[in-house]
Amino acid sequence: MTQTYQLFIDGQYCDPAGGEWFDTINPYTGETWAQIPRGGADDVDRAVKAAKRALENGPWATMSASARGKLMRRLGDLVAANAEWLAETEVRDNGKLLAEMAGQVRYHPEWWYYFGGLADKIEGSVIPVDKPDLLTYTTQEPVGVVAALTAWNSPLLFIAWKCAPAIAAGCTVVIKPSEYTSASTLEFMELTKQAGFPDGVFNVVTGFGAETGARLVEHPDVAKITFTGSDTTGRAVYQSAAKGLKRVSLELGGKSPNIVFDDADLDAAAAGVVSGIFAATGQTCIAGSRLLVQNSIRDRLVDKLVAMGRTAVIGNPMLPDVNIGPVTTPPQYKKIMDYIDVARAEGARCVLGGQRACGPDLDRGLFVEPTIFVDVTNDMRIAQEEVFGPVLSVIGFDDEADAVRIGNDVIYGLAAGVWTRDIGRAVRMTKALKAGMVWVNTYRAVSYMVPFGGIKSSGLGRESGLQAIDEFLETKSVWISTSDTPPANPFIQR
Incomplete structure (x- = not known):
């Protein structure tokens, strides 16, 4: 009714x-x-x-x-x-x-x-x-x-x-x-x-x-x-x-970097990356849509993410065992699918998803598969523009200075994540990253007691x-x- x-x-x-x-x-x-x-x-x-x-x-x-x-x-x-x-x-x-x-x-x-x-x-x-x-x-x-x-x-x-x-x-x-x-x-x-x-x-x-x-x-x-x-x-x-x-x-908006160093707890980092981009179907301004991962562990972390992404249950958002619901609006669904096409055209390689999610319970809704692109460079549109959907861009880096340079090289400055066991590095990174909020060894936490907002665009x-x-x-x-x-x-x- x-x-x-x-x-x-x-x-x-x-x-x-x-x-x-x-x-x-x-x-x-x-x-x-x-x-x-x-x-x-x-x-x-x-x-x-x-x-x-x-x-x-x-x-x-x-x-x-x-x-x-x-x-x-x-x-x-x-x-x-x-x-x-x-x-x-x-x-x-x-x-x-x-x-x-x-x-x-x-x-x-x-x-x-x-x-x-x-x-x-x-x-x-x-x-x-x-x-x-x-x-x-x-x-x-x-x-x-x-x-x-x-x-x-x-x-x-x-x-x-x-x-x-x-x-x-x-x-x-x-x-x-x-x-x-x-x-x-x-x-x-x-x-x-x-x-x-x-x-x-x-x-x-x-x-x-x-x-x-x-x-x-x-x-x-x-x-x-x-x-x-x-x-x-x-x-x-x-x-x-x-x-x-x-x-x-x-x-x-945001194009937030989620930065994983080679000394991080990879299982915790993988969970944080998934939370940052696939939770809420990626429809959140603080989405960690750029995964910056140290090159020495890049393949290992991507393998973990792909395995986790394949276990995600897509379907009725009212059900407790569902992990990913539909995209909210038809224009947003079209925007997400268009960006997936743009990413492929720019040379990014899709290792997970990249399609409309189909199934007997999904035909009427606006569902997008959780999607991961590798071989992404930070000058690509998929790395610079806000998609606002379950689409992750993986970018490798060599060292701390490289991570800061890539992390700050966008017009946005809402949030960032850092994954490391090195407390000195954590403090240096939180200072160097140009963002209104930085999470260390966690992601997407908010509180009524903590200021929320960004800088730049x-x-x-x-x-x-x-x-x-x-x-x-x-x-x-x-x-x-x-x-x-x-x-x-x-x-x-x-």
Whole structure:
């Protein structure tokens, strides 16, 4: 049975102004399972006005920081209580494994607990200014209405990353989820109502980028944009936001190196490489899509990876024994297959996969075999451009300096992995690699306590950790004269 969703604006579910909906497809079955409202400029305007009204005039505007924190912790409890239902909704929408989505949603409340605890610890400072008879201090105030644009691979996780620090800072939000995976975001809004958030604090406008996303970014009453997606779209968001001098955070793509030295535990490294590229069907910005392996162990490690890849179970993402689910969207499936063709044309040799995955349980979905290319050089497109799928490029290196040179030779700088038993080398590598995050002898670990984000074309700003809340605050300096007499000369600067 097809479910019909509504927008969420000013605390209420409502139909889109244009009266149109569009299909959302289950990537595993290829069938329509829900109707998503097609929002437009009028809906964006209504949502932003509601958010601004809540920010400036409603109960949210006068609520204490401690009270905000209590609401956030209550929301975390509600997510925890409804984790399985929310995870199943995400799997129907994006096709990722239930095991992965359930783990993400069960972990999701930690962001509300963590930032809820920070809400009443946002402090200014008294400055011992060098001018007599003046009291000077700073305060931290919410930046304003926040536009949160989330990607299709982990919608609820991105809501936590973006909205928890924004709400803790006292902002209000308008969320625009991907048109491919909007259902779980709309379901989540019911929990914000149950938690007791005032109307207008959370709003969701679904639809297409040109009709809703662009209008939201351009809206004059939006003060801050936080976006997760491709670097191409991120640049367009950045350019549009610059016209209004808006604050921007961008979490964009990656072409992350997973670097294995010849002293590494090869079994652990092989598991880490598989996790880095085949987990989530490779549809993750931190995918370790470039395996840099020391030439002396290259063949041994590739053999292990091929053997592990052949054991991967491809199929229904709802089943606990399945390792790889479908690609989420038809355009992404085509992109992955096109890159596989490009890799072959450039001279890379495919030693695993490289085809559409077929079988009696796979015919209706968008399945790609886990794929490994060897004989890759770092100047090939397959080594330089983000595929966002289960496609690994293997590149050999000779020594530490060679690994650093190749690892940094991309436009991206999101993440990197290093596998070595040499602690000195580990420290040197973490310093030399140009990336926002470096894992040593592990991969793809995240926490609400640790900043997440990249450099270069991988984005701006950080999500999670103490730094994240600063992205949603403005500093105000206050000067108070304690003198009973006016200045001697009012025509000069004090």
